[in-house]
Amino acid sequence: MSEEASYKDKKVITIGVVSELTGLTERQIRYYEERKLIFPERADKGNRKYSFNDIERLIEIANKREEGVRTYDIRQEMIKKNKELDQKVRKNMLKGQINSRFGIQKDR
Amino acid sequence: MSEEASYKDKKVITIGVVSELTGLTERQIRYYEERKLIFPERADKGNRKYSFNDIERLIEIANKREEGVRTYDIRQEMIKKNKELDQKVRKNMLKGQINSRFGIQKDR
DNA sequence: CGTGTAAGGAATTCTGACACG
DNA sequence: CGTGTAAGGAATTCTGACACG
Numbered sequence: 001m002s003e004e005a006s007y008k009d010k011k012v013i014t015i016g017v018v019s020e021l022t023g024l025t026e027r028q029i030r031y032y033e034e035r036k037l038i039f040p041e042r043a044d045k046g047n048r049k050y051s052f053n054d055i056e057r058l059i060e061i062a063n064k065r066e067e068g069v070r071t072y073d074i075r076q077e078m079i080k081k082n083k084e085l086d087q088k089v090r091k092n093m094l095k096g097q098i099n100s101r102f103g104i105q106k107d108r
Numbered sequence: 109m110s111e112e113a114s115y116k117d118k119k120v121i122t123i124g125v126v127s128e129l130t131g132l133t134e135r136q137i138r139y140y141e142e143r144k145l146i147f148p149e150r151a152d153k154g155n156r157k158y159s160f161n162d163i164e165r166l167i168e169i170a171n172k173r174e175e176g177v178r179t180y181d182i183r184q185e186m187i188k189k190n191k192e193l194d195q196k197v198r199k200n201m202l203k204g205q206i207n208s209r210f211g212i213q214k215d216r
Numbered sequence: 217c218g219t220g221t222a223a224g225g226a227a228t229t230c231t232g233a234c235a236c237g
Numbered sequence: 238c239g240t241g242t243a244a245g246g247a248a249t250t251c252t253g254a255c256a257c258g
Contacts, residue, residue, distance in 0.1 A: 007115040008115055010160075012120070012121045012125050012129070013120045014122055014125075014249080014250080015249085016151075016248090016250080017120050017151075017157070021120070025219075025220080026249095027218090027219060027220065027221090028219070030251090031217095031218065031219070035217095043125070043128075045226080045227055045228085045251095046227085046250085046251065047249080047251075052115050052118075065218085070217070071217080072217090122228080122249095123228085124227090124229080133240075133241080134228095134229080135239090135240060136240070138230090138231095139238095139239065139240070143239095153229090153230095153247080153249085154229085154230065154231095154248085155229055155230075156229085173239085178238075178239090
């Protein structure tokens with residue numbers, strides 16, 4: 001599982017290939033970065049590198065744009081979802097702490 | 109499972125990134141292709157595109173080369189392994205046929 | 217706001233070849 | 238055989254800007 005995720009998250013794809021894969025122009029892809037919807041890495045010489053995850057995200061973005069959703073609102077949705085995720089993570093961490101204290105007492 | 113495999117097999121990485129990831133020079137990578145050890149795809153304009161699978165394969169090749177194994181012999185090993193795989197596939201197909209005829213007779 | 221485009225430069229990639237051993 | 242390198246050209250990518258609406 002963690003193995004597979006490493007492929008999905010590894011930033012290795014150049015903008016030209018991303019453009020082919022998503023159907024978006026390079027201009028659009030760079031603009032969505034400017035609007036903080038995606039976060040490619042940079043190679044040593046400055047060229048952008050994307051992950052498969054970024055590509056899936058761009059396809060989502062393209063769909064929302066077709067529906068007329070503005071980049072600003074797409075970003076707001078993204079922030080909102082991240083906050084929800086944060087909540088979940090915190091809950092699980094708390095649960096984990098509780099378990100480690102009271103739940104799983106192998107030795108005592 | 110088939111989802112994850114699509115990332116691993118998709119040819120999207122340029123030779124420069126492959127060089128970074130494997131530590132091999134572009135010259136070496138192109139030479140191993142000439143010796144039929146790897147099979148990148150070509151983009152429209154002719155530049156090579158590799159998959160994560162190719163990268164793992166290249167790392168294996170690099171290790172064998174360090175041990176002094178010649179490209180010819182690396183290729184022979186590869187061919188041998190593919191033949192073994194073929195055998196397995198044939199066996200399973202045969203098994204599948206048998207099952208579909210005699211094994212799983214839901215209705216008759 | 218979101219996207220197109222022309223501009224100029226820098227970095228990438230390609231092929232075929234010569235070199236060495 | 239396996240790899241390095243210089244050569245020249247073609248394609249890629251980058252940035253900042255002007256345009257339109």
